[in-house]
Each structure stands twice: as C-alpha cells, then as structure tokens.
Amino acid sequence: MSDEYDNNKSYQAQSSEVLDGSAGSINPDMDYVRPAEIPEQDLYHAHSFIEKWIFCQDAKVIGVQYFLTAVFTGIVGLILSWLMRLQLGFPELAGFMTAEHYYQFVTMHGMIMVVYFLTALFLGGFGNYLIPLMVGARDMVFPYVNMLSFWMFFVAVAVLMASFFVPGGPTGAGWTLYPPQTILEGTPGSGMGILLMLISLSLFVIGFTMGGLNYMITILQARTRGMTLMRMPLTVWGIFTATVLAMLAFPALLVSAIMMTLDKVLQTSFFMPTILKAGEVLEYGGGSPILFQHLFWFFGHPEVYIVALPAFGIVSDLISVHARKNIFGYRMMVWAIVGIGGLSFFVWAHHMYVSGMNPWFGFFFATTTLIIAVPTAMKVYNWILTLWRGNIRINTVMLWCLGFIVTFVNGGITGIFLGNVSVDVPLSDTYFVIAHFHMVMGIAPLMVIMGAVYHWFPLVAGKMLHEGLGKWHFWITFLGAYSIYFPMHYLGFIGVPRRYFEMYDSPYMTSAVGMNEFISIAAFIVGAAQFILVFNIIKTLKTGKKAEQNPWKANSLEWYTSTVPPEHGNFGERLPVVHRWPYDFSVPGAKDDFIPQTTAPSEVANTEVEKT
Amino acid sequence: MSEQKIDGFELKPGFKGMASDTGSDQTMFKGVHWGKAMMWIFLLSDTFVFSCFLISYMKGRGSTIVDWPNTSEVFSLHVGGVPVPLLLIAIMTFVLITSSGTMALAVKYGYEKNRKMCGWLILATAVGGLTFVGMQVFEWSKLIHEGVRPWGNPFGAAQFGSFFFMITGFHGFHVSIGVIFLFIYTYKVFAGHYDSKKRGWFTKMKGDYVEIEILGLYWHFVDLVWVFIFAFFYLW
Numbered sequence: 001m002s003d004e005y006d007n008n009k010s011y012q013a014q015s016s017e018v019l020d021g022s023a024g025s026i027n028p029d030m031d032y033v034r035p036a037e038i039p040e041q042d043l044y045h046a047h048s049f050i051e052k053w054i055f056c057q058d059a060k061v062i063g064v065q066y067f068l069t070a071v072f073t074g075i076v077g078l079i080l081s082w083l084m085r086l087q088l089g090f091p092e093l094a095g096f097m098t099a100e101h102y103y104q105f106v107t108m109h110g111m112i113m114v115v116y117f118l119t120a121l122f123l124g125g126f127g128n129y130l131i132p133l134m135v136g137a138r139d140m141v142f143p144y145v146n147m148l149s150f151w152m153f154f155v156a157v158a159v160l161m162a163s164f165f166v167p168g169g170p171t172g173a174g175w176t177l178y179p180p181q182t183i184l185e186g187t188p189g190s191g192m193g194i195l196l197m198l199i200s201l202s203l204f205v206i207g208f209t210m211g212g213l214n215y216m217i218t219i220l221q222a223r224t225r226g227m228t229l230m231r232m233p234l235t236v237w238g239i240f241t242a243t244v245l246a247m248l249a250f251p252a253l254l255v256s257a258i259m260m261t262l263d264k265v266l267q268t269s270f271f272m273p274t275i276l277k278a279g280e281v282l283e284y285g286g287g288s289p290i291l292f293q294h295l296f297w298f299f300g301h302p303e304v305y306i307v308a309l310p311a312f313g314i315v316s317d318l319i320s321v322h323a324r325k326n327i328f329g330y331r332m333m334v335w336a337i338v339g340i341g342g343l344s345f346f347v348w349a350h351h352m353y354v355s356g357m358n359p360w361f362g363f364f365f366a367t368t369t370l371i372i373a374v375p376t377a378m379k380v381y382n383w384i385l386t387l388w389r390g391n392i393r394i395n396t397v398m399l400w401c402l403g404f405i406v407t408f409v410n411g412g413i414t415g416i417f418l419g420n421v422s423v424d425v426p427l428s429d430t431y432f433v434i435a436h437f438h439m440v441m442g443i444a445p446l447m448v449i450m451g452a453v454y455h456w457f458p459l460v461a462g463k464m465l466h467e468g469l470g471k472w473h474f475w476i477t478f479l480g481a482y483s484i485y486f487p488m489h490y491l492g493f494i495g496v497p498r499r500y501f502e503m504y505d506s507p508y509m510t511s512a513v514g515m516n517e518f519i520s521i522a523a524f525i526v527g528a529a530q531f532i533l534v535f536n537i538i539k540t541l542k543t544g545k546k547a548e549q550n551p552w553k554a555n556s557l558e559w560y561t562s563t564v565p566p567e568h569g570n571f572g573e574r575l576p577v578v579h580r581w582p583y584d585f586s587v588p589g590a591k592d593d594f595i596p597q598t599t600a601p602s603e604v605a606n607t608e609v610e611k612t
Numbered sequence: 613m614s615e616q617k618i619d620g621f622e623l624k625p626g627f628k629g630m631a632s633d634t635g636s637d638q639t640m641f642k643g644v645h646w647g648k649a650m651m652w653i654f655l656l657s658d659t660f661v662f663s664c665f666l667i668s669y670m671k672g673r674g675s676t677i678v679d680w681p682n683t684s685e686v687f688s689l690h691v692g693g694v695p696v697p698l699l700l701i702a703i704m705t706f707v708l709i710t711s712s713g714t715m716a717l718a719v720k721y722g723y724e725k726n727r728k729m730c731g732w733l734i735l736a737t738a739v740g741g742l743t744f745v746g747m748q749v750f751e752w753s754k755l756i757h758e759g760v761r762p763w764g765n766p767f768g769a770a771q772f773g774s775f776f777f778m779i780t781g782f783h784g785f786h787v788s789i790g791v792i793f794l795f796i797y798t799y800k801v802f803a804g805h806y807d808s809k810k811r812g813w814f815t816k817m818k819g820d821y822v823e824i825e826i827l828g829l830y831w832h833f834v835d836l837v838w839v840f841i842f843a844f845f846y847l848w
Contacts, residue, residue: 037638044816141646144815209657213650220640221649228637247653251660255668259778267763268774270672283763286676286771291668298664578637 031600033226033577041138041222043569055151057143058568059214062150063129064460069150070120073157077112078527080105089520091502099501100188103172106499107189108164110175111197114303115204116157118445122310123208123246124153126452127215127239129460133558134236136224136576138569140214149214152207156200163189163196171197174499176296179271179289183264184282195264198257205254208246215243224557226578230334231597231612233556233582234327237334238313241341242306248345249302256295263287293355297348304441305344309337311445312379314452315404317582319383321455321554322398323390324593326583328382330612336375336382343372353421354428362421369419373412380409391586391593396470397552400451403478404444411440414489429499432492435485443481450474453533458547462564463540473532480526487515553594556582560598581612645822651829658786662837665782666844669775673848681767686755687846701846704747705838708787711740712835719828722801722821730824731801737831738794741787748784752777776845783841786834793827 046052056062084105087094128146132139140146163170172188173181181187183194219232219240259270263284271292272284320327327333349357349365383405392398414436418424427433450473457465496503496512503512550559562572576598584595589607601609623642624632633642641649673680688695718733755776762777764770800806800819809818 034637037642042817142650142815144817209654212657213654216653217646217650221638221644221646223638226637228635229640230635231637247657248660251657252664255661255664258782259668262762262774262778266774268778269763269770270668270774274677286678286769288671288675291671295664295668 027602030605031579031602033579036225036575038222041141043138044143045568055147057139057147059128059132059140059143059146060460060566060568060570062140062146063125063127065150066120066124066128066153067126069154069157070117070125073112073160074117074121076161077109077117078530080109080112082524082527084109085520085523087501089517089523100169100172102501103174103499104170104188104193107172107175107177108160108170112160113442114175114307115201116160118307118441119208119246119303120153121449122307122445123215123239123243124150124211126235126310126314127243128211129456130235130558131215131218131239132222133561133566133570134233134556135219135222136227136557136571136578137218137222138571138575141217141222142214145210146214149207149211152203152210156203156207159196159200159203163193163200166192166196168193176293176300177260178296179260179263179287179292180273180275180284183260183272184275184277195261198261198264201257202254202261205250205257208250212243212247215239216247224575224578230331231578231581234313234316234330234333234337235310236313237337238310238316241337242309245302245309245341245344246306249299249306251299252295253299256292256299259295260292290352290355293352294348297351298345300351301348302341302344304437305340307441307445309341311404311448312337312340315401315448316379316383316386317556318397318448318451318455319386319401320583320585321552322395322401323387323392324585325386325390326581326585328385328388329378330581330583332378333382336378339375340372343368343375347372350419350424353424359421366419366421370416373416373419376412380405380412396465396467396474397451397455399471399474399478400447400454403474404447404451407439407447407478407481408444411436411438411444415440426495427492429497430492431488431496431498434498435488435492438485438488443485447478450477450533455552456558457537457540458551458564459558460565461541461544462547463544464547464551465540465544466536469532469536469539473529473536476529476532477526480522480529483522484519484526487519491515553592554582555580555584555594555596557597560596580609584609584612645820645826647826648822648829651826655829655833658833662783662840665779666840669779669844672771672775673769676769676771678769680769681765681772683846683848686758686760686767686772698846700747700751701842704744704751705842707740707747708744708835708838711737711744712832714740715828715831719825722806722824725807725821727801727804727807730821731798734794734801734824735798738791738798741791741794741831745784745787745791748780748787752780779841779845783834783837786837790827790831790834794831797824797827 044057046056046058051057053061056065083094083097084102087097087102128140131137168189168191170189171177171182171194173190173194177194177197183190187194189197219236223232259268262268263270263272267283269284269287271289272282272287273289274285275282316327316333346368347365349361350369353362353365383401414432418427418433418436454465454470457463491512494511547564549564552559557571557576557578558566560576561567561570578597579600580595580597582597584590586593587595587604587607587609590604590609595604595607595609623629634640636642684697685695687701688697689699690696691699714733714736718730718737721730721733755773759766760773760776762774765773801824804810805819806821806823809820811818
C-alpha cells in the first residue's frame with residue numbers, strides 16, 4: 001500500500017500488479033491495465049438444436065452434460081453401496097445376493113465413485129462451467145475438442161454400464177484391479193467384465209486428456225486483461241493443479257490398462273507370475289504383479305488429490321464469500337495447492353506397505369506421506385482463520401463448508417495413522433481404511449460439491465434453491481455420514497476385514513453385528529436424503545424464486561456476465577477488465593461489503609483496499 | 613535471445629523474464645499460439661505414457677526367470693548369407709530422422725508462405741513416415757515368421773515378444789496417426805487452405821500455417837521417442 005506510483009515510469013516491463021494505485025490519492029494512471037494481447041476468440045455459434053444441446057461446443061453446456069452424466073453414475077454407485085450395506089447389516093434380507101455379486105458391487109462402487117463420479121464432476125463439470133467464466137474467457141480455447149472430450153466420457157460410461165449386462169457380469173476384483181486374480185478364472189467378471197472395465201478406463205483417459213488440455217491452456221493462455229495468476233479464484237487454482245496431476249498420472253493408468261488387456265486377450269505375462277491352479281501350471285509366467293501395483297498407485301495416489309484439490313479450491317471461495325472476509329493467506333493457499341500436487345507424486349507406495357518392500361523404501365514413503373500433512377494443515381488453519389471474526393452467514397452453503405472442514409480434519413488425522421508403516425500394517429484392509437478414505441476423499445469432497453451446487457445453482461439456472469430443504473439435506477447427510485463412518489473406525493480397530501461378504505462364525509461377529517446393522521440403517525437414510533436435492537432442483541426449476549444477478553454478493557467474474565444464466569460467449573460485447581483479486585470483502589471505507597474484481601482502483605481510492 | 617516485444621510487452625531474457633511473464637496477466641507464454649501450447653502439454657503427457665512403457669519394460673526385462681533373447685541375433689538381417697545386426701533398424705532410424713528434417717523445412721517454408729515448397733516437404737515427410745511404418749510391418753512379419761509371439765518365442769523370455777510388440781506397436785500407431793495428418797495437411801497446403809484462412813471441416817476454425825508447426829512438434833516427438841525405443845530395445 002505504501003509504495004508510490006512513479007508517474008514517469010514506462011509501463012512495458014511491468015506486470016499489471018505493480019501498476020495498481022496507492023490508497024488515498026486518485027492518479028490518472030492508477031486504472032491502467034495492459035492492452036489485450038490475444039485476439040478476440042473466434043466462436044462457432046450453434047445453428048440447430050443438436051448443435052446447441054447435444055454436440056455442443058459451449059463449455060457451460062458441456063459442463064452441465066458432464067455434471068448430469070457423472071451424477072447418473074454416482075446414483076448407480078449409491079445404489080451399489082446400498083446393496084452392500086444390505087448384505088453387511090441384514091444378510092437375511094439379501095438372499096438374492098451371492099458372494100460374487102458382493103465383490104462386483106464393491107468393485108464397481110469404488111471405480112464409479114472415484115473416477116466416473118468425483119473426477120468427472122469436479123474437472124468435467126465444475127471445471128468446464130467455471131474456468132472460462134472465472135478467468136474471463138469467452139469459452140474454452142478448443143471448443144470442438146472439449147465437445148469430443150465429453151462424448152468420449154459418455155462412451156466410457158456407456159461401456160462401463162454395459163459390463164453389468166454381459167455374461168459373467170462386471171469385474172469383481174476390487175477397484176484396484178490387482179493382478180493376477182483380476183483376469184483369472186474364479187474371479188467374478190474375469191471374462192467380458194474386466195475387458196470392458198479396461199476399455200472404459202482407456203476411453204476415460206483419452207477423453208480426459210482432451211478436456212485437460214483445454215482447462216490448462218484456457219487458464220494459462222486465455223485470461224482476460226488484468227487477470228494475473230495471483231488474482232485467480234482459488235477454485236481455478238485447485239482445478240488447474242488437479243488437471244496437471246491428471247495429465248501426468250492418467251498415463252500410468254492407461255499403460256497399466258493396456259498391459260492388462262494384453263495379458264487378458266493375448267496371454268502375455270506382463271503382470272502374471274508362474275501360477276499353479278488345481279495342480280496345473282498355467283500358460284502364464286515370469287511377470288511381475290508388483291509392477292502393476294506401482295503403475296496403478298502412481299496413478300491412484302495423485303487421483304486422490306485430483307479429487308481433493310478442486311474441493312479445496314472451491315471450498316475456499318465459498319467460505320470467503322459466505323463469511324464476507326478475504327481468504328486468509330491467499331498466496332499460502334496457492335502454494336499449498338501446488339505443493340500438495342507436487343508431493344502427491346512421491347507418496348504412492350504407501351498403498352503398498354503390505355505388498356512387501358525394502359524397509360528403507362517404506363521409511364521414505366512414510367516420510368513423504370507425513371510431509372503432505374504440512375501444506376494440508378496450513379490450508380485447514382487458513383479456512384478457520386478466514387472464518388474467525390468473519391460476518392458468517394449460516395446458510396446452506398456455509399453449512400456444507402463447515403461440514404467439509406470437520407470431516408476433512410477427521411479423515412486427515414486417520415490418514416496420519418495409516419501413513420506410518422508400523423501402524424498401517426495391522427490396520428491394512430480393515431474397516432479403518434474404509435472409514436479413512438471415505439471421510440477424506442468421499443464425504444469431504446462430496447460436501448464441497450453440495451455446497452457448490454447450492455452456491456452456483458442461481459448462476460446456472462437463474463433460480464434460487466430452497467433453503468429449508470437444503471438445510472434438511474445437509475443435517476441428514478452430515479449426521480448420517482458420521483453415523484456411518486465413525487463406527488467403522490472401531491470396527492477396524494477390532495480387526496474386521498474389509499471386502500468380506502460375510503463374517504461367518506468369526507469372533508468379530510458378536511460385537512460387530514449390532515454396529516453393522518446401525519451403519520446400514522444410517523447408510524439407507526443418507527442415500528435417500530440425497531434425493532432431497534434432486535427434488536429441490538426439480539421443484540426449483542418449476543416454481544423456484546427467480547435469482548437476482550449475483551445473489552451472494554460475490555466478487556469473482558462468473559457473477560458479472562451480461563445475462564443470467566450466461567449466454568454463449570459469456571460476457572456480451574466487451575470482456576471484463578480485472579483490477580483486483582476476488583476476495584475484497586468488508587473493506588473498511590468501501591460503500592458495499594464487497595468490491596467486484598472489475599472495480600477500478602480510482603473508484604475505491606478512499607478505502608483501505610489492499611493491493612493485489 | 614535478444615529482447616523482444618509482443619504487443620508492447622517487453623520480453624526479458626532468462627529467469628527474470630520467466631518470472632515477469634508468469635506474474636503478468638492474460639498469457640503465461642507470451643505470443644505462443646494456443647494450439648502450440650496445447651501440443652507441448654499433450655506431448656508432456658505422452659512422454660509419461662512412453663516413460664511408463666519403457667520403465668515397465670526395464671522392470672520386466674530385469675525380473676524374468678528365463679534369459680532375455682540375444683537381441684543382436686534376433687534383430688539381424690541376412691545379407692548374402694551373412695547376418696548383419698541392426699541393419700534394418702539403422703535404415704528405419706535414418707528414414708525417420710530424415711523425415712524430421714523435411715518436417716522442419718516444411719515449417720520454415722510454411723511461415724515464409726511458400727506454399728509449393730511447404731507442400732512438397734510435408735509430402736516427403738509423410739512418405740518418410742509411411743516408409744518407416746512399412747519397414748516396421750516387414751520387421752514384425754519377419755519376427756512373427758521366426759516364431760516370435762506376444763505370449764512367447766523360441767529365443768528366450770516370453771516378455772521379449774510382449775514388450776517388443778506392445779511398445780513398437782504403440783509407437784507405430786503414433787507414427788501412423790502422424791502420417792494420416794501429414795497427408796491431410798499436404799492436401800490442405802496445396803489447396804491453399806492456410807492462405808485463404810478456410811475454416812476447418814470439423815472444428816470450423818480458421819486455418820493457419822502455425823498448424824504445420826504444431827504437427828511438426830508432434831512429429832519430432834515421435835522421432836525422439838523412437839530414439840529411446842531404439843536404444844532400449846536394440847542396443848541393450
């Protein structure tokens with residue numbers, strides 16, 4: 001704030017950041033923003049219904065398409081989890097279910113939720129809708145490729161769903177698809193099921209690569225005037241870093257899928273050791289199952305952060321807007337996101353402690369895993385410090401954010417348990433692990449998704465979702481999710497193994513039965529509660545209150561479009577020019593409690609606004 | 613590099629310049645076409661794909677229970693009854709690297725708006741690529757004729773055939789895609805689509821000679837990957 005603007009200085013060599021005005025004095029040059037260096041984007045406008053709503057090149061429609069497809073797969077995943085809980089809690093009611101069915105449900109639930117639901121929803125859904133709007137672009141930079149990306153994803157989902165209907169059913173090898181058993185006879189779905197799964201994953205990776213290139217280049221090369229990287233909303237930072245991770249991690253998944261497909265179809269032995277089956281030596285031999293685990297987790301661990309980082313980014317924005325306070329430590333938040341992203345490539349083998357490895361190797365991966373807790377904890381502190389003495393509005397969005405922080409801390413702490421080799425080994429493959437990762441990368445990001453839906457629905461549909469229904473939705477989900485996963489920590493400590501169809505007469509039976517019934521009932525209720533949102537959306541679309549422009553009084557560019565909902569091209573005649581970060585809330589001396597990113601410094605010269 | 617200006621933005625050399633570009637608004641890579649930036653990032657991702665393949669190959673080769681075949685024998689050609697190791701591969705590599713040279717020249721002539729020269733050079737690149745794929749087909753059929761299969765071979769470890777067919781196949785697929793695009797671009801250059809800024813068939817975007825450079829980036833990458841495959845399969 002104190003640095004004086006030198007009138008004789010030439011503009012050229014500076015980033016626009018240096019050129020902002022100093023507080024208190026109006027200077028004719030203080031509103032200067034460098035002229036446009038990229039030409040106006042050449043947009044192809046749709047001419048027919050099909051071009052406008054089906055094979056659409058508008059990132060906003062593609063975002064909604066991604067969202068709806070991902071939600072559809074998510075509902076399938078939810079139903080599978082109900083079936084699993086029915087078997088675990090009330091096996092006498094689940095007579096139709098065999099052990100094979102159960103394994104198939106476990107596998108498909110895991111894969112659907114992680115890849116086809118969360119990843120597609122955050123990057124494909126929110127990424128497509130929000131990136132161009134938030135950085136002030138007219139669309140993604142390659143709209144045609146973006147359209148192909150969605151349809152590739154759609155085909156991937158269709159192939160995945162088709163595996164439910166082929167002879168033998170979908171694969172039942174667990175979502176990690178560990179060879180050799182994944183493709184050996186005896187594992188459910190070891191025929192067509194696994195083949196369709198591998199094809200579907202490969203299609204997903206190809207489709208995602210097309211989308212990911214769009215997200216990255218739009219953020220790097222198509223920002224509007226005045227939008228520096230350090231003025232971007234944290235949502236964009238989170239999605240950007242997650243996309244970088246995905247571009248570098250999905251190759252490992254693609255390669256392992258190709259190699260396993262060849263093992264399955266052409267009888268190669270990349271991952272297949274010499275196998276004795278019923279006294280007979282199989283054709284396979286000489287391959288390395290551990291190699292698959294390394295490839296899979298080199299993808300699999302960054303995947304956790306592909307889901308988590310967009311959630312971190314979005315929740316930061318939601319908290320800041322609804323607490324009417326700037327995000328605490330913006331730069332620290334950015335560097336924490338980037339740091340977590342970088343570290344996530346060096347921790348993968350902590351998923352493999354029980355596979356057997358050199359103790360020094362385990363030591364290394366335990367260390368890197370625990371180091372990740374540092375930037376993560378920084379983020380949690382910053383969220384809390386953002387809330388501290390803020391003008392908090394306890395609305396539905398804020399409830400979901402608070403729910404996220406609590407759940408995330410909970411899941412994060414159990415992660416510290418599991419990151420240590422000696423603690424992990426006894427807890428490995430128990431319900432403790434289930435509780436941990438559902439808390440940290442299931443429920444926590446889901447809370448953010450729900451908050452984001454309530455937050456951005458007025459922008460997407462132009463109508464306000466019903467608050468009362470939203471609060472019911474939140475409280476049932478929040479309390480219900482804790483009822484499901486909190487007892488699971490205990491089940492894990494007493495040693496109940498995961499992925500078991502039934503416990504038979506094991507000693508776990510006595511103390512686990514009641515708890516399993518309780519968890520199952522909670523799971524049914526929480527799952528059903530999600531349909532409150534579906535009902536809310538349908539009701540709102542039909543009879544909901546029309547939203548004013550910028551109902552939350554937010555600063556970021558997506559709320560300052562020419563129309564609500566934004567049309568193709570987003571910003572009408574002229575692109576917005578950005579003068580500040582999106583977190584100028586409750587600035588002392590300002591007329592309103594928010595200063596939009598497009599407000600020029602001279603308009604707020606007498607306030608105590610900080611230079612960003 | 614000397615200082616350059618793009619739309620009044622002074623590009624400083626070195627680390628300081630990079631920091632100033634990164635801290636600025638609008639674009640991070642000043643004056644870089646969107647498509648070019650996209651291709652670089654795609655290639656980074658593709659590098660990871662090939663790295664995963666080659667690292668898996670190293671791991672697989674290092675842990676087989678049967679000895680790896682003697683590659684200088686398996687890959688030798690018999691010329692007048694004398695086995696000459698690496699002969700075919702040397703020719704293949706030479707053709708592919710040469711096609712990289714013609715590609716680079718095509719980019720140069722494209723930017724100079726020399727439509728004819730650009731077109732002929734792209735065509736030469738495409739023919740080079742096609743020759744490479746043809747020779748790879750010959751090599752594959754020779755090995756298959758000698759009994760090498762993805763699931764086993766008479767010379768040693770079964771993984772030899774598995775990795776060889778998979779990795780050279782994946783690379784050959786890249787080359788083939790490149791060849792298809794090279795032929796399409798040959799047509800587009802000769803037809804003058806880049807001079808008239810004709811809109812693309814599918815994307816409906818205006819054509820520009822920068823597309824040739826973008827395809828060139830891909831082509832050089834495919835060649836570079838081949839150098840690694842060559843080193844790992846034929847020289848190890």
